[in-house]
Every structure is written in C-alpha cells, then in structure tokens.
Amino acid sequence: MSSIDRFIRTLAKTFAGIASGVFSITAFAGAPLDNSHAAVRAVMAVQGEVTADWMQQPEVLGTAVGVDANETPALLIYVDRDATNAGEVIRNLPREFRGIGVRIHLTDKFRAFQGNGGGHGGGGGGGVSHTAIQTPPIQLGTSGGWSKDLANGYCCGGTLGSLVQIGSSQYILSNYHVFESDIVPGGNNTVATTGDPIIQPGLIDVNCNANNAQTVATLVKKSSLPNSNVDCSIGKVVSGKVRTDGAILEIGTISHLTMGASINQGVKKSGRTTGLTRSSISGLNATIRVTYDNECAGGTAFTKTFTGQIVIANRGSKFLNSGDSGSLMVEDVATNPRAVGLLFAGSSTDAIANPINQVLSFLGATMVGN
Amino acid sequence: MATRLFLVLILMLAIGCRDNMAQNSSPSPKRDINAVLADHDKQLMAIPNVVGVYVGLLEDGKTPCLKVMLARKSADTESAVPRSLEGYPVVTEVTGEIRPLGTP
Numbered sequence: 001m002s003s004i005d006r007f008i009r010t011l012a013k014t015f016a017g018i019a020s021g022v023f024s025i026t027a028f029a030g031a032p033l034d035n036s037h038a039a040v041r042a043v044m045a046v047q048g049e050v051t052a053d054w055m056q057q058p059e060v061l062g063t064a065v066g067v068d069a070n071e072t073p074a075l076l077i078y079v080d081r082d083a084t085n086a087g088e089v090i091r092n093l094p095r096e097f098r099g100i101g102v103r104i105h106l107t108d109k110f111r112a113f114q115g116n117g118g119g120h121g122g123g124g125g126g127g128v129s130h131t132a133i134q135t136p137p138i139q140l141g142t143s144g145g146w147s148k149d150l151a152n153g154y155c156c157g158g159t160l161g162s163l164v165q166i167g168s169s170q171y172i173l174s175n176y177h178v179f180e181s182d183i184v185p186g187g188n189n190t191v192a193t194t195g196d197p198i199i200q201p202g203l204i205d206v207n208c209n210a211n212n213a214q215t216v217a218t219l220v221k222k223s224s225l226p227n228s229n230v231d232c233s234i235g236k237v238v239s240g241k242v243r244t245d246g247a248i249l250e251i252g253t254i255s256h257l258t259m260g261a262s263i264n265q266g267v268k269k270s271g272r273t274t275g276l277t278r279s280s281i282s283g284l285n286a287t288i289r290v291t292y293d294n295e296c297a298g299g300t301a302f303t304k305t306f307t308g309q310i311v312i313a314n315r316g317s318k319f320l321n322s323g324d325s326g327s328l329m330v331e332d333v334a335t336n337p338r339a340v341g342l343l344f345a346g347s348s349t350d351a352i353a354n355p356i357n358q359v360l361s362f363l364g365a366t367m368v369g370n
Numbered sequence: 371m372a373t374r375l376f377l378v379l380i381l382m383l384a385i386g387c388r389d390n391m392a393q394n395s396s397p398s399p400k401r402d403i404n405a406v407l408a409d410h411d412k413q414l415m416a417i418p419n420v421v422g423v424y425v426g427l428l429e430d431g432k433t434p435c436l437k438v439m440l441a442r443k444s445a446d447t448e449s450a451v452p453r454s455l456e457g458y459p460v461v462t463e464v465t466g467e468i469r470p471l472g473t474p
Contacts (some may be wrong), residue, residue, distance in 0.1 A: 145472075158472040177470040204473045231470070263427055273473075283437055285404050287411040288423030290468050297474060305415065311424050311437075325471040347466035350422075350439065 039072065046100045049266045049332070053278070059089040075102050103260030122210055123148075128249050130159075130275050131205040135240045138216055140172065141249040141270025141327065143201035146179050146219060147210045148257040149296050150203055156296035157202020159272040160216070161342065162254070163246030163327035164234065164365040170363070171234035172198060172217045174241060174326030175344045176225045179233035182295040194221045198235035202272065204323065216241040222363065225292065226302045230354045230362050231344040246368035250276035251337065254330055255370040258356045261310045261337040266332035267340055271324030278332055279319035279351070281340075283311030288352055290345050309359070310341045320351035329353050336370045386430050400457045403434045414438055419447040421468050428459060439465040 075097065090104050131143045138160075145157030158178030164171050180192035187361035199213035206212035217235030224232050244254050248270045259280050268278045286309040311327070314320050320327070325344050330337035339355025360366060400406075403425050414423045414436075422439035436458055438451050443464050452460050 028471060154474050156473050175470070175472065178472050181470075181472075202473070263425075264431070283424035283426040285407055286422055287407070287415060288422040288424075288439075288468050289415065290470060292470060307411070309424070311422075311426070320471060322471050323473040343471070345468050345470050347468050349463070349465045350468070351471075352422075 004034065005248070025331070033352075042100060045100050050075075050097060053266060053280075053332075054093070057089055059086055061163065072101065074106035075100055098253060110128045110177045122180035128275065130249055130270070130272050131201050133201055133206075133212070133214060136214065136216070137243040138200055138241065139247045139249045141244055141251060141272075141276075143272040143323070144172070144178075144199060144216070144326075145202035146182070147199045147203070147213070147215070148188060148190055148192070149182065150208050151182070152294045152297040153187075154297040155203035157204045157272070157323065159324055159326035160198070160200060160235075161271070162248060162339065163196040163237070163242065163299070163368040164360065164363065165242075165368050166234075166363065166365045170237045170242070170244065170246075171220065171363075172237060173232065173234055173328070173342065173359070173363075173365075175342070176222070176233045177292055177344070178326045179219055179235060180221050180223070181225075181292060181301070182204075182298075183301060184294045184298065186295045186298050188295065192219060192221060194219055204321075205272075211303055215243070224362060226304050228362055229306055229357045230318050231290075231304075231306075232309075232341070232342055232359045232362060234363060234365075244368075248328065251330065253336055254328070254367065254369040255336040255338045256367050257338045258360065258367060259331060259340055260357070261340050261353075261355065265340070266313060268332045269320070269324070269327040269329045269343055271320065271327035271343070273321045274318065277319045279311060279313045282313045282350070284350065285309075286311050306352075306354070308355060310353040310355060312343075312346075313355060314346050314349060314351040317346070317348045321347050328356075339367050339369075340342040398404070403436070404459055406456045406458055407436060410436075414451065417447060417450045420442050421465065426461075428461065433459070435459040435461050439461045439468070441465075441467050 095102055122275040140160050140162050142160055144160035149156040158174055160172045160174055162173045164173045182192045196219040197215040198217040198219055199210055201213055215238060217237050220234050220236050222233050224230050247253050251270045261284055263281055265281045270276050278315045288309050290305045291303045292301045310318060320343055327343045328339055329341040329343050330339050339356040341356050342359045343351060343353045346349060407425055411423050414420055419441050420438055421441050424437050426435055426437040428435050436455060440447055440462055448462055451462055454460055
C-alpha cells in the first residue's frame with residue numbers, strides 16, 4: 001500500500017471517528033443522525049460530489065459529515081491552519097452548497113497513527129500505466145482495440161473501458177469506432193468481423209504489431225452505427241484474461257447500478273491516453289453531429305447526428321483526449337461508483353458521452369460490479 | 371411616533387404591492403427547456419457551422435439556457451443563431467468539430 005493510500009485510509013478512519021462521535025452525541029437529541037437519516041444522506045451526497053474537487057487545493061485536508069450550531073447535518077471542510085493562504089481558501093469556499101450548510105474547520109495536518117510498514121515497490125495511483133501490457137487477468141481503463149486496426153500507414157485503437165454482462169457471459173465494452181468501424185477492405189484488405197481478436201494494449205502502443213499484445217476478447221459485432229443512437233461495441237472475454245469483477249485502473253470495482261446525468265455532477269473516467277481524470281457535466285440532452293471514418297485513417301463513412309447526449313467540460317482536452325474513446329464515465333465517488341455514460345467523442349472544449357442506460361439497453365446488458 | 375409607524379406601514383404595503391404586481395405581470399410559465407430543444411434542434415443544426423446544441427447553464431451557474439456549439443468562430447453563424455427561444459437564452463460557444471476520440 002502506498003503512503004498516499006495509507007494516508008487516505010487513515011483520514012477516512014479519522015473522519016469516520018469524528019462522524020460517529022457527532023452522530024452518537026446528537027442521537028440523544030432526537031432521531032439518530034446515522035447514514036440512513038435523510039438529511040445525513042443529503043450531506044453525504046454533496047460530500048461525494050465536492051470532496052475530490054475541493055481537495056485538489058492542498059490547503060483543504062479533508063471533508064466530513066457533521067452538524068452546524070443548530071444540530072443540522074452539514075458538510076465540514078478541514079483547512080490546514082498552517083497554510084499561508086488559508087484565509088483566501090476559506091473566503092473562496094461556499095458557505096452553502098446545494099442547500100447544504102458548509103462549515104470550515106481550521107486544523108493541523110492529519111497524520112497516520114501507525115508505524116511504518118515495509119513499503120512496497122511500485123507507485124500508487126499516479127504511477128499506473130494505461131498503455132503497458134498487463135499480466136492477466138487485466139484491469140480495464142487500458143489501451144486496446146481491434147487486432148487488425150492498421151491501414152493507410154496508421155494504426156488505431158482506444159480504451160477497453162469496462163465490463164458488461166449479457167446472460168451468463170462477460171464482455172468488454174468499448175466503442176463502435178474502436179472495435180468495428182473498419183467497414184471497407186480499403187487500405188488493409190479486411191473488414192471487422194465477429195470473432196476477430198480484441199487486444200491489450202492497442203496497436204498504437206505496441207508499434208502497430210499485434211504480436212506484441214495479448215488477445216483478451218473476441219469481437220462481437222453489434223453495428224450500433226450508423227442507425228442507433230449509441231457508439232458502442234463489445235468483445236467476448238477470453239476466459240482468464242480479464243478480471244471478472246470488472247475492476248478499472250485507478251477506479252477499482254464499480255457498482256452494477258447506473259445513474260442518470262445531472263448538470264454540475266462530478267464525474268471521472270479511466271482511459272488510455274489521459275489516465276484517471278475528473279470533470280463535471282456541463283450539459284444534457286445534446287444533439288451532436290459526429291463524422292466517422294470507414295477504416296483507420298480512411299475516408300468518411302457517414303456523419304451521425306446523436307440526440308440526448310451528455311456534455312462534459314473538457315478544457316484543453318484534459319478530461320478526454322484521442323485514445324480515451326471507450327472509457328466508462330462514472331460518478332466521482334471513491335467506492336463502487338455508478339456508471340453514468342460511455343465516452344466516445346469530443347473536442348478541446350467539450351467531451352461527449354452516450355447515456356449508459358441507452359448503451360446497456362441497446363446491448364441487452366448490465367454492468368458488472370458490486 | 372404613531373404617525374411615523376403608520377407611514378412606515380404604508381410604505382411597506384406599497385413595496386409589497388409593487389412586488390406582487392411585478393410577479394403578476396410576469397410572462398406565463400415557459401415550456402420545459404428539453405421540449406423547446408426538441409422542437410428547435412433541427413433548425414439550429416441546419417445552420418452552417420453548428421455542430422451541436424444542448425441544455426446547459428449560463429455563467430451564473432443556475433439559469434437554464436440552450437447552448438449552440440460552433441465548429442469555428444463566425445459572425446455569419448452568430449447572426450443566424452437566435453438570441454433566445456421561447457424565453458430561454460441561446461448562447462453560442464466555439465467548440466471545434468466534435469470527433470470520435472480513438473487514435474490516431
């Protein structure tokens with residue numbers, strides 16, 4: 001376990017202790033303010049939404065569920081009392097968020113109250129490679145694609161985003177344009193066909209040589225485009241090659257449940273090019289026009305107008321960039337996040353996702369998760 | 371003293387009446403913004419240089435609006451996009467082309 005992991009776990013335990021103390025005290029005053037209490041759940045929802053974002057400021061040490069002076073559940077923000085600009089950070093934090101009161105607590109830095117372990121080699125979250133070949137069973141959120149995606153002097157690929165289940169079988173979920181958009185013999189004298197290998201990493205990360213990658217699934221052509229409203233495709237998992245719990249690099253396992261999108265909702269994804277990134281939903285119900293090639297670096301196949309899509313802030317392509325297609329977008333919570341959308345397109349200002357329920361409905365699938 | 375209190379009371383009533391009249395004179399409730407989008411997206415998407423349209427919020431973070439995504443900045447496109455539709459603000463933003471994000 002990395003020092004960051006240990007720190008986060010210790011922080012979580014500290015907060016849990018604080019929170020349970022708060023709850024046990026207030027329990028005497030009326031209905032117990034436990035995790036089933038509606039007001040507490042409302043604060044927890046806000047906490048899940050803002051914590052990762054606000055904690056990007058080094059002065060913000062953590063958040064917790066507590067109560068205000070009126071014993072009303074509120075969101076507590078712990079600010080480093082030794083930070084030189086603590087005052088400015090506090091002034092910039094809202095006093096209320098989505099109707100939930102926000103209380104600021106100045107505190108010393110949190111420390112782990114345990115001895116040092118042996119320390120393992122290898123990094124924590126920031127050091128995870130999303131392009132390297134993995135020892136099977138692999139985690140998703142990694143580079144991958146169709147094994148023959150090589151034409152016109154280029155090779156192509158994307159992200160093996162997540163795991164879905166249809167009947168009793170498991171499938172890797174990605175995009176149509178990552179797995180099966182080669183629809184003309186063209187520059188490679190072949191077209192994508194059911195049964196073709198789906199490899200990890202994708203050709204782009206193995207010098208365009210499939211022999212340097214591993215087959216983790218076989219293509220099940222779904223032809224979602226151009227006629228449906230989703231850009232999806234699946235590959236049937238080769239036994240033993242993919243973690244059966246559907247774990248995603250730097251996200252971990254997810255929930256088998258899904259959730260609808262809402263404006264300003266915090267989201268994250270794990271993808272081939274930009275790794276684990278976070279952003280927020282900026283628009284809903286989008287009608288979007290996207291042009292597709294007929295093979296890797298080929299000519300135009302068709303222009304598709306999607307409706308009902310999700311728009312995510314993507315300034316400078318920091319959330320989503322070329323090669324991240326196929327990533328699963330999930331709610332930005334630490335444990336078993338629910339899927340929100342399937343990322344597939346964008347520009348340097350906006351990213352676009354299919355609503356995940358439309359994707360699952362098209363496939364007749366469910367997410368694999370807890 | 372009583373006269374002052376009476377005047378204050380009259381003033382408060384007058385302000386209350388004015389606010390009330392302002393509310394009464396507001397336009398009838400708007401249609402759901404998603405329905406407005408559904409009825410106008412084809413019209414907006416038909417404007418050259420428009421690549422997308424969606425329901426978003428103004429910069430105040432709370433006012434619903436329709437956002438029109440442009441492939442590039444263009445005065446012609448700006449003038450062709452209505453400023454509002456059925457009472458909702460319409461805002462343009464230059465997003466560039468929206469493209470699939472596989473490699474290369």
